[in-house]
Each structure stands twice: as structure tokens, then as C-alpha cells.
Amino acid sequence: IQVTDVVVAYNSWVNCNSPWQFGVGSNVDQKDVLPASEIRSERPIRTVVANNLIYNEKGDGQPIIAHDSLDGIEFKSNVINNQGVPFEGVDGLKAKDFSVTELEDKIVVPASDLSDVELYKGFEFDLITTDLLGNSRVEQNAIGAIVGMPDKKLNIMDVSRYGADWYTPGFSEGIASKSHLVGSVAELVNAVQQAKLGDTITLTADRYEIETPLKIDKKLTVQSADSNIKSTINYNGAAETPAFEMNPKGQLTLENIVLQGTKSQHAFASLQNNMSSLYNLTLVDCEISDFEYVLKGYKYSFSEYIKLKSTHIKNCANGLELSAENDDRGEYNAENIIIDDCRFEGVESNVIDYYRGGYDESTVGGNLVVTNSTFMKCGAKEENGILLNTYGIINVNISGNKFINNNVKFIALLWGAKNNSHANNEIRNSGKLIVEENLPLKLMY
Structure with a gap:
């Protein structure tokens, strides 16, 4: 127009x-x-x-x-x-x-x-x-x-x-956050349910065996009591259910935690329906293993940020799946994905699958930063032969990483006409990292 x-x-x-x-x-x-x-x-x-x-x-x-x-x-x-x-x-x-x-x-x-x-x-x-x-x-x-x-x-x-009469900005600023010490599964489940916005749940036991998803609908931090010893959460729930269910307004920070599945579940996932508000996820110094998906974002879900720092992901069928907005209307499932100092090992496909389709430029994201991380023996079952799928994402930075023995044709296919860049990556037996000036996109109308 x-x-x-x-x-x-x-x-x-x-x-x-x-x-x-x-x-x-x-x-x-x-x-x-x-x-x-x-x-x-x-x-x-x-x-x-x-x-x-x-x-x-x-x-x-x-x-x-x-x-x-x-x-x-x-x-x-x-x-x-x-x-x-x-x-x-x-x-x-x-x-x-x-x-x-x-x-x-x-x-x-x-x-x-x-x-x-x-x-x-x-x-x-x-x-x-x-x-x-x-x-x-x-x-x-x-x-x-x-x-x-x-x-x-x-x-x-x-x-x-400013703002609507019913909204009071900064209403939570004067409310002190609380720390919950939990030593059993029952205490963990109760703490997640009863915690208030901004609370911290500290795990004091070595291991927790949970059978149903933990519903995250507020800002919470879950961490181990000892920064040198990680507590383990074993998720034994039904297939295709998440250990942590990300609900509208859920903001989860997981610190110094081992999270294990039994190959058929999701470590984290949005709701499949009724995601009326965004969710956010931060993982710091964690180990995630043996899940079907590390993160699965369903259609109509949206995250402002997904942050992984100093985290090890291994032996999972899929990694970060954020490609459900496939109507090619310029929409996507996350605004910012930031991965730094992480290790991906034995992730079979969709190590990072981040998609934005269509020619619409009223949206100018998303944003993907992958730095100082190692990808080893990943992508063995990736159908399109691309390790990091960033198709249509406007801002991409892949720098300072190691790609070792990944059975793929391409590490990434970057969009040269947009703000896509790569630098100082070590590549061994892992295909090519290439840039195409223009990518074919579907017509919106």
C-alpha cells in the first residue's frame, strides 16, 4: 500500500x-x-x-x-x-x-x-x-x-x-519473591502450584520422579540447592506430554538441573490450544536428555525469548521445534532464540527448527543467535539434510561454534539478502554452511 x-x-x-x-x-x-x-x-x-x-x-x-x-x-x-x-x-x-x-x-x-x-x-x-x-x-x-x-x-x-484504568503498571514491584525448599515430588508439585509470581523453587533432594506435567503459568525459577551438584528430575509421564507445560504467561528459568525422559515425551512444550499469551524459557547450566522433543512450540504459541546458556542436550529425537506457523503469513513461534556455550550431542533431527514463511515484511524477525557452542553427531535423521533450519528468519548470527561429525549436507542455509551472518566456526565432517542471496518464498495471497 x-x-x-x-x-x-x-x-x-x-x-x-x-x-x-x-x-x-x-x-x-x-x-x-x-x-x-x-x-x-x-x-x-x-x-x-x-x-x-x-x-x-x-x-x-x-x-x-x-x-x-x-x-x-x-x-x-x-x-x-x-x-x-x-x-x-x-x-x-x-x-x-x-x-x-x-x-x-x-x-x-x-x-x-x-x-x-x-x-x-x-x-x-x-x-x-x-x-x-x-x-x-x-x-x-x-x-x-x-x-x-x-x-x-x-x-x-x-x-x-498511562494505560487502561484496569491496569496498574508495576503492581508486583513491591512484592518480595519467596524461596520454596522442596525435598520430595509432592512438595515440588505443590510448590509449582502454590508459588507466586517471581518465586524460586530450590530442589534439596538428589532425584525426583514425576509422572504428570508441571504446569508453568507464572514467572518461576527452579534450581538445585547446591550449585556444584545438579538435582535430577526424571519424567515418566505419558508419551507426547511435557515435563514442563508452558501455559500463557509462563516464564520458567531452570538452573543447574538434570532433566531426563524416557524417549517418548517432551521436555518442554506449549499448550496445543488456547495460548492466549506468550511464554518464555531460560535454561542455565542444565542437562537435558532422552526426550522426543526438547521444546515443542505448537501452532499459535509464541515466545518472546528462548535462552540456553551452558546447557548440554543429548540423545533426543528432536531439539527446538519452532516451525508450527507454516501458513506463510509472516508469522513465527518465537521472537528471540539465544544459544550460547551449549553442547548438542546425538540430537537426531530438528536440532533447531525455526521457521518464518511468506513475503510479508510487516514482521521483521525472528532473531537467532548461536554462539560458542558445539554440535556433535547430530542430524542423522534430518530429512532435509540441514542441521540448523532458519528458513525465512530475518536476523541470524552463527559464530564461534564447533560442528563435528554431523551427518548432514548443510549446517545452515542462510539468507544473504537479510541480516544473516556466520563467522569463526570450526567445521569437521559436517557439511557446508552456505549463504544464498535470495530464498524462494511462498506467495501470501
Whole structure:
């Protein structure tokens, strides 16, 4: 959809990297490889950018980035203090030496009123009668978001002043978290059920044999009592059930734990239905083994982050399965997956299966970072021959890893046209890590 009839006026950008970017969605440079229906070539028209202010304490080499022609945009009466750092500018944005002062925490305003800058008077600009703080622009007007200094502190960064009436931001900040010491399965199950938001459950026994999933519907940490000796949780539940069932709003951190299955279950999984809110999962210094899936994210489930740190995953049929959003509408199952200093050994397929399909660029994720980790003897049953499946993911960084004796054709197939990169990986008998500039994607409509 073409951008038309837009006015960007009376705004301030302070210490922002490349604050003005135009034509971000343009992909005319790929017209030779994309279907004609997927080319976004219509530039903004009848657009005015006027009476704005940019201030950079440290000069920015690219305060303006134009991904396509700006011939449909008028720039009028905009000023920038870029500390003398040169940049490719536009007519209607002038360099000016001015200083700023802090009005209150995180709110910076010009130290002078900049009234010497002649304002652009566009269509219906006279209807803009106040500034960001409610000061009148009728009697005194100037460029930028704020034209005058208030008589008293306004606390405009006080989040309690905003949002729906029924929502109280920061309601849990004054509630102290509690630690639960558990030495038996019954105590563990009860602690998970009764714990409050942010509580910690500490395992004091060597081993716990559980038969049913532990339901995680709040922020919880489960950890071993002794940082040098890992407690073991053996999950003996039914096939295709998870040891930890991730419910809406569930945020689980597992620290210094051994988690074992019997080959047919899932270590962690979202609900198959009714995932009305996101879940998050963090594993630190854990050992996960003998599961059908380490993590299975079902369709319509979503995680803001999956983090694995210093964790050993071994002898599992599947690893992290986050590819259920396969309708190719630009959707995906997790925003951020971060894996650092981990070891994957004997994971037969889907070591990491992270998928985002379709040409839709209204979503600009996900984000996968795999660093300083070892993958050994994995992928033996991977049908597509790719160890780390990242198809359609926009931001991927695979760096500083070791890939040893993995029976696959490719370690990864990265998307060169996007922010996919790899560096300093050691590869031995594990296929190739390749980059393709353009990947074929399914049409959305």
C-alpha cells in the first residue's frame, strides 16, 4: 500500500541513530528474482516533513537513510545539530548550532527557544495549537516537540499516568519473591502450584520422579540447592506430554538441573490450544536428555525469548521445534532464540527448527543467535539434510561454534539478502554452511 498524504511535524529526535529512514519496505533491487506481485516500488507521495528538530550529542554519519527516491517528500524548516559530522542531507534540513538541557529524567529540550528558525505553515498547521507538554503554540511557537519550559515538574515518564484504568503498571514491584525448599515430588508439585509470581523453587533432594506435567503459568525459577551438584528430575509421564507445560504467561528459568525422559515425551512444550499469551524459557547450566522433543512450540504459541546458556542436550529425537506457523503469513513461534556455550550431542533431527514463511515484511524477525557452542553427531535423521533450519528468519548470527561429525549436507542455509551472518566456526565432517542471496518464498495471497 502506497504511503500518501502524511504530515510529520513538530517532533524532536535526541541522540537517535539514523532517526529518519524512508522507503524501508522497498525491494526494487530484487525485481529480477521476486514475483511481480511482491515488488514494493510505490514511493511515498504528498508527504511533508516540517518544523522538526534533531540533536545528536555524538555526530551521526547517517541521520537520514533513503532506501528509495525521496521525490514525493517535501522537507521544510527542519534543523539538526550533528556536532559538525558531515552527512548526506536533503533540502529543508539545515545544520544549526544549539544546545539542550534536561527537563527531567530522559526528557531533553532545547536550551533556547529557537524562535529564529522560520516555521513552515502548511495546510491545517494552525490546528496544531499545543506542544507535547500542553504549552500553547498560539502565542509562542517554535520547531520541535516542546516550545516552552513548564513551571513545575510534570513527571511525564511516570508510567502510572498511562494505560487502561484496569491496569496498574508495576503492581508486583513491591512484592518480595519467596524461596520454596522442596525435598520430595509432592512438595515440588505443590510448590509449582502454590508459588507466586517471581518465586524460586530450590530442589534439596538428589532425584525426583514425576509422572504428570508441571504446569508453568507464572514467572518461576527452579534450581538445585547446591550449585556444584545438579538435582535430577526424571519424567515418566505419558508419551507426547511435557515435563514442563508452558501455559500463557509462563516464564520458567531452570538452573543447574538434570532433566531426563524416557524417549517418548517432551521436555518442554506449549499448550496445543488456547495460548492466549506468550511464554518464555531460560535454561542455565542444565542437562537435558532422552526426550522426543526438547521444546515443542505448537501452532499459535509464541515466545518472546528462548535462552540456553551452558546447557548440554543429548540423545533426543528432536531439539527446538519452532516451525508450527507454516501458513506463510509472516508469522513465527518465537521472537528471540539465544544459544550460547551449549553442547548438542546425538540430537537426531530438528536440532533447531525455526521457521518464518511468506513475503510479508510487516514482521521483521525472528532473531537467532548461536554462539560458542558445539554440535556433535547430530542430524542423522534430518530429512532435509540441514542441521540448523532458519528458513525465512530475518536476523541470524552463527559464530564461534564447533560442528563435528554431523551427518548432514548443510549446517545452515542462510539468507544473504537479510541480516544473516556466520563467522569463526570450526567445521569437521559436517557439511557446508552456505549463504544464498535470495530464498524462494511462498506467495501470501
